[in-house]
Amino acid sequence: MGNFFFGPFVDNEFLRQSLYAGILVSAICAVAGTFVVLRGLAFTGDALAHGVVPGVAAALLFGFSGVLGAAIGAGVMMSGVSVVTRRYRLSGDTAIGLLFVGMLALGVIIQSRSESFAGDLTNILFGEVLGVSNSDLMWQFIALVAVCVVAWLCRRPFLLLSVDDGLTETSGFSVKKYHNIMLAMVALTVVASFQTVGTLLVLGLLIAPAATGALFARRIGIMMVVAAVVGIFSTYVGLLVSYHANVAAGASIVFCSVLVFTACAVVVEVQRWQAHRKDIHHDHDQPHVHGHVHVS
């Protein structure tokens, strides 16, 4: 039985490497994803994830670093969203939607010039979790440290931004400056994660574990820890399912994280329903507490 659960990771170095990468990506996504969920940046996060596609496609076509290409793509996306929103007085989601499809289309156009179009595009969109190298792990570890340092240093303005822009500004923190730093942190997370789970699926690891944390946690730090645990658990189960059922690894990881969220949301709803029933019974048994008058 133990062989079923642990054997694949003991016997296969490539699967072990994938697990290490998944753990690092889960930790990065837990920190950045917490603020994405709290500030309501899911759509922006998704757009940033797709914004890296043309950069990575160009990197593959012209033979430079995919990470560099992704970073350039994310930078262009961030600047574009900022300019379109500010100059043209469009709502944020319209600006993001425009750039989202524009960048994705550009990525597909660039990639269509490649001889291995379908295979490369699949790797960009859905990741290459089973092809993680030591240098990938090192880069992801550096990204994890950078994201943790930024999140710790900016914890106060990030927290204020999660509550109210006006409160942030009147507390002496520039909304524009710290919003952009938060976006840069999310962009770094996307760049560090896309090789493992792909640009289409990275949002799953950004959102689902952090949203699970938000269901239970009463403090931001606890929310991050819950998110990291859910992400790591999903990585392990996803890789195991992928190994035994011969299905796509990145998608299995993300699907597992969404399943964990769904299961936890059901548990929370049942708990609320039970607490509500208890309150009703309590009121019924002790009418005098609220001054109700029973007429029989």
Place this chain on the structure above:
Amino acid sequence: MSARIEATGLAVGYGHRPIVEGLNFSLQPGELLVLIGTNGSGKSTLLKTLAGLVAAQSGDVNVLGAAPGTQHSLVGYLPQHPVSSHTLPLRVEDVVAMGRYAHLGLTRRARGEDHRTVQESMERTGAIAYKSRPLRDLSGGQQQRTHLAQVLARRADVLLLDEPTAGLDLVGRQAVAELVAQERARGVAVVMATHELSDADTADMVMLLAQRVVSQGSPTTALTDAALRECFGFTQPH
């Protein structure tokens, strides 16, 4: 004693459209200015201008001798509808502690004085009774008390309160009136927007707004039947 807030020929609004023009007032330490008017009359815009969130369109205004929005740790601002996200996993005491961030800046660690101020602010508003509960689980009135405690925790010299009694019952409204009185006693200048005429009873100055200044002065001189009829279309009973 120098004025906490001074405005001369001030026009406030958004974009190029002024909502209220020709605002002239001066507020000394311990004084209360109450802004009364219909929705869209310019009350909130004036408060946002004093908080530095909206730029003044014309005229002169200074808060504590400087441009609005420059003395963060000395000015407390309670917005009209403080956002209380349903997903925000924050306890009441964490939300109140955010009131100290203007003093703490990016990196300074909270000290004993900061913790004491947060504790005291929760005690004063009654939020201490549910300090460990998540904000998202509280009623509207309890959330309002929490946000009030957050503003008090700043220990500001100027308080800008946008409808602080909204969502509160009679006891809650009386509690807010007491808090305002306590703050004034310690020299804090308070500007408060409200729909409740009774909130103006203890004010030093009342400004009746309807996208212009309908009347201004002490409660008895500003809240005349004629001014109220002009502002609201009818006379409200006191």
